[in-house]
Amino acid sequence: MNDARATAVLTVEGVRKAFGDTVVLDGIDFEVAPGEVVALIGPSGSGKSTLLRCLNLLEQVDDGRVLLAGDDITDPRVDVDAVRARFGVVFQQYNLFPHLSVLDNVTLALRTVHRVSRVEAERRGLELLGRIGLADHARRHPDGLSGGQQQRAAIVRALAIEPQVLLLDEITSALDPELVGEVLDLVRELAHTTTIVMATHELAFARDVATTLLFLDGGVIVERGGPEMLDAPREERTRAFLSRFRG
Amino acid sequence: MFAAAIWLLVINTPGWDAVRRSFLSPDTFVAALPRVWDGFLLNLRVLVVAAIAVAIVGTLVAVVRTLRGPVFFPLRALAAGYTDLFRGLPLIIVLYVVGFGLPGLRITEVRVPAEVWGTIALVLTYSAYVGEVIRGGIEAVHPSQMLAARSLGLSRGQALRRVVMPQAVRKMTPALMNDLVSMQKDVGLISVLGAVDAVRAAQIETARAFDFTPYVVAGLLFVLLAIPTIRLTDWYAARLRRREQSGAAL
Numbered sequence: 239m240n241d242a243r244a245t246a247v248l249t250v251e252g253v254r255k256a257f258g259d260t261v262v263l264d265g266i267d268f269e270v271a272p273g274e275v276v277a278l279i280g281p282s283g284s285g286k287s288t289l290l291r292c293l294n295l296l297e298q299v300d301d302g303r304v305l306l307a308g309d310d311i312t313d314p315r316v317d318v319d320a321v322r323a324r325f326g327v328v329f330q331q332y333n334l335f336p337h338l339s340v341l342d343n344v345t346l347a348l349r350t351v352h353r354v355s356r357v358e359a360e361r362r363g364l365e366l367l368g369r370i371g372l373a374d375h376a377r378r379h380p381d382g383l384s385g386g387q388q389q390r391a392a393i394v395r396a397l398a399i400e401p402q403v404l405l406l407d408e409i410t411s412a413l414d415p416e417l418v419g420e421v422l423d424l425v426r427e428l429a430h431t432t433t434i435v436m437a438t439h440e441l442a443f444a445r446d447v448a449t450t451l452l453f454l455d456g457g458v459i460v461e462r463g464g465p466e467m468l469d470a471p472r473e474e475r476t477r478a479f480l481s482r483f484r485g
Numbered sequence: 486m487f488a489a490a491i492w493l494l495v496i497n498t499p500g501w502d503a504v505r506r507s508f509l510s511p512d513t514f515v516a517a518l519p520r521v522w523d524g525f526l527l528n529l530r531v532l533v534v535a536a537i538a539v540a541i542v543g544t545l546v547a548v549v550r551t552l553r554g555p556v557f558f559p560l561r562a563l564a565a566g567y568t569d570l571f572r573g574l575p576l577i578i579v580l581y582v583v584g585f586g587l588p589g590l591r592i593t594e595v596r597v598p599a600e601v602w603g604t605i606a607l608v609l610t611y612s613a614y615v616g617e618v619i620r621g622g623i624e625a626v627h628p629s630q631m632l633a634a635r636s637l638g639l640s641r642g643q644a645l646r647r648v649v650m651p652q653a654v655r656k657m658t659p660a661l662m663n664d665l666v667s668m669q670k671d672v673g674l675i676s677v678l679g680a681v682d683a684v685r686a687a688q689i690e691t692a693r694a695f696d697f698t699p700y701v702v703a704g705l706l707f708v709l710l711a712i713p714t715i716r717l718t719d720w721y722a723a724r725l726r727r728r729e730q731s732g733a734a735l
Contacts, residue, residue: 294636323638333633337651347637350647399637 246305247272247433248293248403253302255285255292262288264457266302270403270450275429277448278437281479284454286437290405293435294325307402323351326396330408332388334380334395341367341376344395352399366394370424386417390424397428404428406436441468441483453479510698517690517699524686525706528672531604531682535672536665538608539615546616548645551623564616571613576671580606584678600682603675611668615661622657623649659725662718669711673703683707 248270255263262285270276278286291297293304295311295318304312311321334343344366345359354362367373370390372383380388389409396404406425410418422443428434429447438444444451445465453461453476461473471477495501549557549564571579583606584599626649634644676685683703690699 296632296636319635319638319640322636325636327633327636329629329633331629333629335630335633335648335652337655346634346647347639350643351638395637 245271247274247307248435249303249305250289250293251303251305253289253292253304254300255288255297256300262457263292263299266454266457266459268450268452268459268462270433270435272433273431274450275434275448276436276450276452277444278435278452278454279439279441279444279479280454280460285457286454287407289454290327290407290435290437293403294322294327294405296322319351323347323399324402326399326401326404328389328392328396328404328406328409330411332380332385332392332412334388334392336380339377339379340372340383340391343380343391344398347395347399363394363398366398367391370394384417385413386420389413389417389421393421393424393428397432402433404432404434404436406434406438408437408439410438410440441480444468455479506696508697508701510694510696513690513694513696513698514702516694517687517702520686520690521683521699521702521706524681525683525703527600527680527682528675528707529710531600531607531675531680532669532672535604535607535611535668538604539611539668542608542612543615543619546612547619547623550616550620568613568616571610572617574610576606576610576674577677579610580674580677582606583609599678599680600675603672603678603680607668607671607675611664611671614664618657618660618664619653621660622653625656626652655725659718659722662714662721666711666714666718669714670707673707 246269250266250268253263253266254261266285266289268276278289280286288297292299299312302312303310306321306324310316334340335346338346341360341363344363345354345356348354348359348362349356364373364376367376370393372387372391372394375383375387375391380391383391393406393409409425410421413421418440422440425434425436425443426447436444436448445468448465451463451465451467452459453467453471453473455475461467461471461476463472467476468480471480546564546568549560550568552561580603584602587602587605588597623645630648630652631644634648635641639647673682673684676682676688679685681689683706684700687699687703691697
């Protein structure tokens with residue numbers, strides 16, 4: 239094991255994924271250091287979501303490897319459930335469980351997967367919800383919350399299992415514009431302490447928060463760099479994408 | 486109004502007096518009630534055991550049918566074949582085949598009572614129906630719920646039990662309760678195997694009294710048993726409808 243791998247939380251090596259004849263990921267390589275915030279940007283269908291789903295094994299890669307803290311998680315013998323428990327995932331549509339209270343949503347994985355007692359799980363859950371100002375809503379069902387509150391609750395649910403990497407998949411795309419801010423503020427705060435890989439259309443936000451940006455197009459990483467990449471892209475495809483975005 | 490008109494029509498038919506004597510005799514009613522009641526208790530026992538067994542077998546069938554991946558193809562095909570067969574077969578034929586065919590195999594030395602074979606036949610038939618209802622309920626829960634549960638590290642079983650099933654149950658309860666109502670009266674069919682249940686007891690009493698009133702007694706008992714379940718089903722369905730209309734998810 240070389241030094242880079244020893245320090246990286248996540249190492250992605252030559253990942254390929256096709257659905258039938260459609261190649262969605264065509265050899266993806268990158269590394270994520272602890273505390274780093276990586277933003278995946280690119281047009282719809284560029285493979286951002288699929289890449290995230292390959293990371294936490296919701297999809298199986300066809301080729302290549304993904305190492306999580308040095309462990310090859312694409313090894314077929316790996317315990318898939320144990321690997322998934324090391325990632326926190328937040329989806330575009332929140333996907334909170336409608337039959338459970340907000341607090342039970344947050345504590346479900348702690349109680350069933352991590353075997354934490356209900357009392358202890360609820361103590362932790364309430365503390366987390368308190369930190370984002372949702373403690374008063376803990377006993378309510380998700381449908382009683384606004385979209386922004388639901389998405390923040392979903393983020394807390396993902397954090398409750400103390401994941402090594404937080405994966406955010408277009409988490410503001412389903413929100414009304416006036417609700418986007420509160421969710422992004424929460425992510426901005428988390429970015430100081432958490433390793434994050436996120437797919438996003440919020441370029442201004444990505445510039446603010448991300449330490450590394452990866453521009454995906456046609457299943458490959460066309461360009462990678464720091465936030466300055468958004469102002470001075472080197473690649474023609476990046477430039478074209480960014481100019482379309484700014485209208 | 487309409488019912489009253491029909492009633493007037495019926496009691497003015499030329500044969501009404503004879504029919505009333507042989508179907509609605511108070512003396513026979515009182516005399517037959519204890520025997521028919523004893524038989525009815527057997528129906529109740531069969532119903533309870535069969536309902537529990539159907540819940541278990543039906544859930545298993547549903548879960549097997551929702552398994553994904555080529556590895557499970559033989560299991561899936563088996564479950565699909567089972568539901569096709571038993572949803573198509575009339576219950577009475579299943580009763581005859583199980584009740585008269587299986588004992589002929591002489592699997593056990595001891596004589597198995599007819600009501601046990603009857604219960605097995607009921608479970609076979611109703612598990613096919615209930616399995617399909619449960620499968621429908623599971624599939625009505627959006628796949629993203631399973632995805633969210635799995636991404637938290639829950640196993641497939643845990644995700645089914647803690648996330649998918651609780652939501653599915655709400656969706657399928659009205660249909661399941663209809664199946665229960667239907668089974669409540671179909672337990673009377675075990676009489677064809679010779680089990681002395683309410684229907685069989687009524688038959689015996691009828692032969693004794695030369696009077697069909699015992700059948701009315703048995704019918705009344707079955708209706709009394711069904712009414713609470715029917716009311717409960719209606720109430721629950723109405724409540725679900727109200728909740729859906731008011732926009733609350735659950």
